[in-house]
Amino acid sequence: MSYVNQILNEVKSKDSHEPEFIQTVTEVLSSLEKVIDCHPQYQEAQLLERLLEPERIVSFRVPWMTDEGKYAVNRGFRVQFNSAIGPYKGGLRFHPSVNQSVMKFLAFEQIFKNSLTGLPIGGGKGGSDFNPKGKSDNEIMRFCQSFMTELYRHIGPNLDIPAGDIGVGSREIGYLYGQYKRITGDFCGVLTGKGLTYGGSLIRTQATGYGIIYLANEVLKARGRSLKKKKLTISGSGNVAIYAAEKAIELGASVIAMCDSNGFIYDKEGLDISIIKEIKEVGYGRIREYVESKPKAEYTEGFKGIWNIPCDIALPCATQNEIDLESAKMLLKNKCWMVCEGSNMPSTLDAMSAFADAGILFIPSKAANAGGVAVSALEMSQNSQRLSWPSEEVDCRLKNIMAEIYQNMAVAAIKYGKSSQDFITGANVTAFLKVADAMMEQGLV
Structure with a gap:
């Protein structure tokens, strides 16, 4: 049995209760057989075993109060999957379907999506099974404040920079950011997707x-x-x-x-x-x-x-x-x-x-929808410089990043014996090699 299939079987056995995570791991590993064959050092270093285990999973309760004065409790998560090429970066999702399997799948995908952008950002994801639909603005604000009261200790502008996802738009980011600043007293680029009045990026x-x-x-x-x-x-x-x-x-x-x-x-x-x-x-x-x-x-x-x-x-x-x-x-x-x-x-x-x-x-999505996190990383750069770039500059950078993703996918697919039209292989190989080499160079991480 090949190394890739052996690892895939181990994941299916160990994480059998996490179908979404198994699905994304299967999709990625199925593209890497030839890459592993060409780089035996990855197997010697048991790189796949390390890559498939999150560096950290944070799970917490989120208590909040309804407008009627009743108590409610939801689950919160942050999966910090891989920081080999940069601080964790990935959205927060507020939706009833959120559980650990969904969070791990999204965070694992995020590693490769972020790698494809060519920018120095690692992979993470988080969220809650809270459903914003039907909730008042005040209920959403109280929930976001409670969520950030726990999350703030696990994130930072050089550690983990969340953004929005399903159920988390500009309103929710504003409430989350306000609570982070209130607790820490720190005005920094700890979240992306912020409003333009307090550090957000045009085109985001x-x-x-x-x-x-x-x-x-x-x-x-x-x-x-x-x-x-x-x-x-x-x-x-x-x-x-x-x-x-x-x-x-x-x-x-x-x-x-x-x-x-x-x-x-x-x-x-x-x-x-x-x-x-x-x-x-x-x-x-x-x-x-x-x-x-x-x-x-x-x-x-x-x-x-x-x-x-x-x-x-x-x-x-x-x-x-x-x-x-x-x-x-x-x-x-x-x-x-x-x-x-x-x-x-x-x-x-x-x-x-x-x-x-x-x-x-x-x-595949890890290539096609990488533009969002790419501009999030550009927002991080603007925050670090205390600058705001014009929309034309951000849009031009976005176009160039997407064009480069296409070129890299086509080249990688051909290099490893596939058609230039095999974008699944092209995306997975391109993203994997950057992360794998960074992990190898950093030793036992």
């Missing part, structure tokens, strides 16, 4: 969505194609989905369908993203409200059917495992020829295999 809100489109455009340009007149289906309607849609439309594409957790909207003539922004960003409404402004559009309950709409390019930007094998077959049947993952691990392993067998262009 748009960065993940824009980055997806910049990378997709690089892939298409290398093949003599473009986004112009292509029909896109995008799941989700948060920041990632909205700004991916905005940038795609700007580059000439037509976004024909989007969704939220209740259902999806479809307009064969193309959606008006300004209306969706008004509904979701200003009014915190549901996407079904779109048809009130555009009665020719169709709304369908249940979001999964969105993958049955014929399109050229699919951008899953909602949550993990939203595309299963059945959904993948729907997309392929309807002639979808490119999938660019916006959310973290949105495709199951079976779905990824189906896409690979069909030979379509498939860009």
Whole structure:
């Protein structure tokens, strides 16, 4: 049995209660067989065993009080997975699905995503099973303050710099930052995704969505194609989905369908993203409200059917495992020829295999959505210098980072015997080698 398969079996046995973590480990290790063969020193140093164990997991209770004066308690987590190439960096997620397996999967993915950016940031992730939906601003503030009252002792601008994720937007970051500053008295870049009035970066809100489109455009340009007149289906309607849609439309594409957790909207003539922004960003409404402004559009309950709409390019930007094998077959049947993952691990392993067998262009999330954390790292740089860069500079840096990710993926895939179109191998190998070599050079860590 090969070293990679041996380690994978050990993880499946040891962490059998953590399916999301096993899934991401399987996806990464399956790409590394030849890399390990070419670098026997990694096996000698038992590097994979060390890489697959988080450096630290912090678990804590988060007590808070409702507006009715009742006590409530949630679980909080911070997984500090790997700091070989820099301080831990990764978002905080507030969602009922949060548990240790989900946190470990996200933190493990973050190691490689951060490595791909070329910036000096390690991998971490955190969050809580708290659900912000239906809560008042005061309840969310009290929860965030309680959460930070424990978390503050485990983070710092040179140790661990959290950001936002699902359920954690600018409002939550503001409450978290205010409590950190209140406790420590330290005004520093300990969180990213901050408001522009207190150290945030221009383009940060748009960065993940824009980055997806910049990378997709690089892939298409290398093949003599473009986004112009292509029909896109995008799941989700948060920041990632909205700004991916905005940038795609700007580059000439037509976004024909989007969704939220209740259902999806479809307009064969193309959606008006300004209306969706008004509904979701200003009014915190549901996407079904779109048809009130555009009665020719169709709304369908249940979001999964969105993958049955014929399109050229699919951008899953909602949550993990939203595309299963059945959904993948729907997309392929309807002639979808490119999938660019916006959310973290949105495709199951079976779905990824189906896409690979069909030979379509498939860009994994750790590469496609790296633009968000890249601009977070740029925000850290601005905070360190006490500067604020203009949006044009941040956007230019983001474009260059995404272009470099594409080039590195294509080169790595070819170097290790794969097609330049095998972006799964290209992304995993590129990211792994940087982290692995840093770990080797730092000794027993």
